[in-house]
Amino acid sequence: MSWLANLSKTYDNHTDAIGNFEKKRNGREYALIPISHTTQSAHIEVILNGKGEFLRAKVIEKEEGSTIIPCTEAAASRTSAPVPYPLFDKLMYVAGDYEQYVGEVKKHTPHANYLEQLRTWCTSAYSNRKVESVYQYLQKGTLIADLVEYKVLWTDMQGKLLDKWVQEEGDESKEKPAIFKVIASDQSSAFVRFAVQIPGDTEPRLWRDREVQQSFIDFYNEQLAETDLCYVTGEQLPYADKHASRIRNSGDKTKLISANDSSGFTFRGRFRTSRDAASVSYEVSQKAHNALKWLIDRQSFTLDGKVFLVWGTDRLEVPDPAEDLFDYLKEEEDDSSAGDMAHREHALEVRKALSGFRYDGEYKSNVVIMTLDAATPGRLSIVYYRDMNRELFMNQLQHWHETCFWRHRYRKNENDKYVAFTGAPATKDIAFAAYGSRASDKVVKGLLERMLPCIVDGRPIPIDIVRSAISRASNPVGMEPWEWEKTLSIACALVNKTKEKEGFRVSLNKQLDDRNYLFGRMLAIADVLERRALGREEKRATNAVRYMNAFAQRPGRTWSIIQSNLQPYQARMGTDARYYNGLLDEVGSMLKPEDFTDAPLSGLYLLGFYSQRHDLYTKKDKGDTTQGQDSEQDNDQDDTEE
Amino acid sequence: MRNQIEFEVSGKYALFTDPLTKIGGEKFSYQVPTYQALKGIVESIYWKPTIIWYIHEVRIMNVIQTESKGIRPIEYNGGNTLAYYTYLKDVKYRVRAYFDFNPHREDLVYDRNENKHHNIAKRSVQAGGRRDIFLGTRECQGYVEPCDFNEGKGFYDEVPEVDFGHMVHGISYPDETGRPERETRLWPVKMERGIIRFIRPEACELTRKTGEGVAKIFGSENMESVDQLHEELFAEGEKA
Numbered sequence: 001m002s003w004l005a006n007l008s009k010t011y012d013n014h015t016d017a018i019g020n021f022e023k024k025r026n027g028r029e030y031a032l033i034p035i036s037h038t039t040q041s042a043h044i045e046v047i048l049n050g051k052g053e054f055l056r057a058k059v060i061e062k063e064e065g066s067t068i069i070p071c072t073e074a075a076a077s078r079t080s081a082p083v084p085y086p087l088f089d090k091l092m093y094v095a096g097d098y099e100q101y102v103g104e105v106k107k108h109t110p111h112a113n114y115l116e117q118l119r120t121w122c123t124s125a126y127s128n129r130k131v132e133s134v135y136q137y138l139q140k141g142t143l144i145a146d147l148v149e150y151k152v153l154w155t156d157m158q159g160k161l162l163d164k165w166v167q168e169e170g171d172e173s174k175e176k177p178a179i180f181k182v183i184a185s186d187q188s189s190a191f192v193r194f195a196v197q198i199p200g201d202t203e204p205r206l207w208r209d210r211e212v213q214q215s216f217i218d219f220y221n222e223q224l225a226e227t228d229l230c231y232v233t234g235e236q237l238p239y240a241d242k243h244a245s246r247i248r249n250s251g252d253k254t255k256l257i258s259a260n261d262s263s264g265f266t267f268r269g270r271f272r273t274s275r276d277a278a279s280v281s282y283e284v285s286q287k288a289h290n291a292l293k294w295l296i297d298r299q300s301f302t303l304d305g306k307v308f309l310v311w312g313t314d315r316l317e318v319p320d321p322a323e324d325l326f327d328y329l330k331e332e333e334d335d336s337s338a339g340d341m342a343h344r345e346h347a348l349e350v351r352k353a354l355s356g357f358r359y360d361g362e363y364k365s366n367v368v369i370m371t372l373d374a375a376t377p378g379r380l381s382i383v384y385y386r387d388m389n390r391e392l393f394m395n396q397l398q399h400w401h402e403t404c405f406w407r408h409r410y411r412k413n414e415n416d417k418y419v420a421f422t423g424a425p426a427t428k429d430i431a432f433a434a435y436g437s438r439a440s441d442k443v444v445k446g447l448l449e450r451m452l453p454c455i456v457d458g459r460p461i462p463i464d465i466v467r468s469a470i471s472r473a474s475n476p477v478g479m480e481p482w483e484w485e486k487t488l489s490i491a492c493a494l495v496n497k498t499k500e501k502e503g504f505r506v507s508l509n510k511q512l513d514d515r516n517y518l519f520g521r522m523l524a525i526a527d528v529l530e531r532r533a534l535g536r537e538e539k540r541a542t543n544a545v546r547y548m549n550a551f552a553q554r555p556g557r558t559w560s561i562i563q564s565n566l567q568p569y570q571a572r573m574g575t576d577a578r579y580y581n582g583l584l585d586e587v588g589s590m591l592k593p594e595d596f597t598d599a600p601l602s603g604l605y606l607l608g609f610y611s612q613r614h615d616l617y618t619k620k621d622k623g624d625t626t627q628g629q630d631s632e633q634d635n636d637q638d639d640t641e642e
Numbered sequence: 643m644r645n646q647i648e649f650e651v652s653g654k655y656a657l658f659t660d661p662l663t664k665i666g667g668e669k670f671s672y673q674v675p676t677y678q679a680l681k682g683i684v685e686s687i688y689w690k691p692t693i694i695w696y697i698h699e700v701r702i703m704n705v706i707q708t709e710s711k712g713i714r715p716i717e718y719n720g721g722n723t724l725a726y727y728t729y730l731k732d733v734k735y736r737v738r739a740y741f742d743f744n745p746h747r748e749d750l751v752y753d754r755n756e757n758k759h760h761n762i763a764k765r766s767v768q769a770g771g772r773r774d775i776f777l778g779t780r781e782c783q784g785y786v787e788p789c790d791f792n793e794g795k796g797f798y799d800e801v802p803e804v805d806f807g808h809m810v811h812g813i814s815y816p817d818e819t820g821r822p823e824r825e826t827r828l829w830p831v832k833m834e835r836g837i838i839r840f841i842r843p844e845a846c847e848l849t850r851k852t853g854e855g856v857a858k859i860f861g862s863e864n865m866e867s868v869d870q871l872h873e874e875l876f877a878e879g880e881k882a
Contacts, residue, residue: 002673004662005807229850231662234808234828258666263719266667275850340821375712375725381668381726383710389801449710455729457707
């Protein structure tokens with residue numbers, strides 16, 4: 001379905017969530033906003049009684065300021081010319097005594113416009129008792145006076161509103177009034193919301209009252225006279241003249257649907273007005289944009305302005321394709337020989353991890369993946385869109401996690417300890433493996449978008465990404481040990497994915513006589529041998545690691561250097577080195593003579609390296625008994641700080 | 643069906659712009675081609691004013707995927723601008739189309755020879771079309787090949803139904819309707835087992851007037867005959 005239709009369907013499927021505030025991780029509140037409404041941060045709350053009399057007022061804490069306010073199309077896109085919101089607004093609009101306290105308002109009559117608009121609502125068939133109380137009170141025009149008297153607003157010597165609070169010298173007793181803490185500019189721009197207390201009524205807060213909201217929706221709907229054919233629903237409906245901005249966040253001016261062709265040629269030529277080119281109904285536009293904002297607040301990931309969003313139209317919760325399954329997969333015991341997990345077993349783990357997201361009867365249910373970004377400050381663009389069957393989505397995701405996997409040791413468990421897990425790396429980690437941890441957000445967000453089709457459509461991973469990760473993993477000297485280990489295991493996962501058909505596993509394949517794989521194994525043996533000879537205290541890099549980059553480029557020549565550098569260590573270990581020497585001979589003999597050349601190694605050698613090293617560090621019971629004091633954990637993760 | 647041709651059209655990218663995103667300038671493609679886009683492709687393969695092409699059905703062969711590109715559109719008043727266009731990626735469609743004679747071209751009655759036009763059309767498909775083929779927009783080059791509509795494996799063959807909601811069907815022009823106005827047609831699109839079966843333009847119930855105009859008249863005043871041109875090009879005595 002089209003993106004607008006999907007969004008408006010999501011809205012219809014979640015009507016029970018309308019107006020319910022939930023808290024984001026950073027403490028900010030968000031909600032699915034009813035149509036014809038928007039949100040604003042209010043600064044002052046005025047409490048009235050049913051007869052329209054002032055009871056009290058207070059300054060609202062920043063965290064509680066989020067307020068759902070009724071909103072007309074004209075008000076939603078107001079700029080310098082004042083257009084009042086229908087119910088809650090700034091002092092300039094709601095206070096009749098504004099000029100008296102602040103100064104003359106030139107050219108415009110915001111308060112009169114506001115009252116007129118409110119009057120139309122109150123005299124319409126859709127009026128609401130509580131809204132009438134507000135109208136009654138505001139007609140008196142004593143709002144600022146009441147607020148000053150109630151010590152919410154503050155005046156100076158001339159009886160005007162204070163521009164800013166100046167602490168009197170020597171008078172430390174007076175604390176800064178609350179209003180100056182919540183408002184950035186001066187008091188006159190304070191935003192006011194109203195509550196009306198009526199005995200027997202449970203919801204005095206007008207901005208949370210569903211009846212008040214519905215009364216405005218009905219009232220406003222009647223005002224929208226002009227109908228047109230809606231391009232989304234195909235019905236004759238009231239036409240939306242302007243569409244929502246502030247989609248990504250409250251400071252965002254970009255719009256998904258906009259029309260401005262007085263100079264360029266976006267639609268002119270065939271059509272004279274934007275209305276000729278396309279039209280959307282007010283209801284669909286409102287529903288879709290409100291649903292989108294809600295989803296972005298709820299479950300999106302944003303990087304450098306690019307929004308990544310995945311949701312189910314029926315059930316919102318969907319596993320994020322960009323994440324690894326660490327939190328769902330079983331962690332491996334640290335010192336056991338897990339990690340040799342057979343492929344079937346790994347597949348089973350993945351299936352189990354994803355099973356929580358699968359539901360019965362999802363044949364008709366869909367998952368939408370949407371990425372938004374803006375090239376210029378005014379317009380938002382859908383840069384990736386995929387609407388797919390939920391079942392298919394889950395299968396693709398499962399396939400991804402089953403094929404692009406390796407054994408990683410860079411995630412921490414709840415005890416803040418590094419633990420190993422076998423699975424696909426998160427896309428963000430792939431970005432850092434390919435471009436380094438200091439890669440700019442711009443580069444990373446590009447990669448995130450390019451990886452999406454690899455995951456959800458099973459496309460091959462772009463070769464430049466794989467190559468870049470391989471060459472970074474081949475250069476351990478340039479990185480901290482922990483970073484190299486992370487890069488290495490991610491590069492292995494990517495290589496493994498590109499060799500999907502061969503089905504490599506973390507456990508060592510002793511039969512494979514591929515040249516790259518064998519060279520990788522030899523490098524790993526040299527590394528482990530030297531590491532062991534160096535002992536636990538010695539932290540410096542081994543020759544094998546230092547020469548890794550050159551080895552990948554010219555394995556034949558570099559191997560003879562590594563081998564000659566290895567001799568002193570073999571000598572130092574004496575008979576202890578026997579096992580390693582034997583292993584080296586064994587692997588060496590598998591290498592065909594014609595393969596022992598200087599031709600550069602493919603990424604496969606990383607798999608040979610990792611698997612052989614892992615094998616040597618974990619299989620303590622096999623082989624000779626003299627080894628086994630060291631383990632992988634000691635040397636790769638001791639000095640690990642991110 | 644009578645006067646029918648079948649062909650496969652494919653391309654690396656396609657952009658069947660969703661009109662809602664076109665007016666702002668950040669073009670975003672519809673998920674599937676519109677009737678009008680396919681009609682344009684068929685008209686690029688072979689067209690004469692005598693005939694009107696109708697699209698019978700289209701089969702979506704590849705999975706529907708999008709990819710965006712940063713574009714620098716032409717600013718007619720100078721200066722720079724940037725936009726993201728979102729294209730369909732790796733598209734392949736199999737199309738069945740047929741033609742009827744244009745009843746509004748009385749002046750071309752003598753040209754209404756079914757077999758002639760049908761054979762030319764079939765030969766044109768064999769040749770990959772007479773003109774450049776575009777998938778929605780000029781920058782998306784497409785390639786036409788003859789094919790058997792039902793052959794091959796399509797990605798959506800096993801998917802019983804996909805609902806695309808309302809989409810633009812096409813635009814009716816005066817030369818084909820006889821009415822002095824331009825109309826945009828909408829229709830609800832459903833894909834069944836990978837196939838979208840189009841309704842005829844006159845069967846679209848959702849139409850809106852989006853401009854006016856008249857069919858251009860062609861006659862001796864604004865057309866030059868071949869003989870006249872020949873005279874001009876090859877002066878007396880020269881034989882071409």
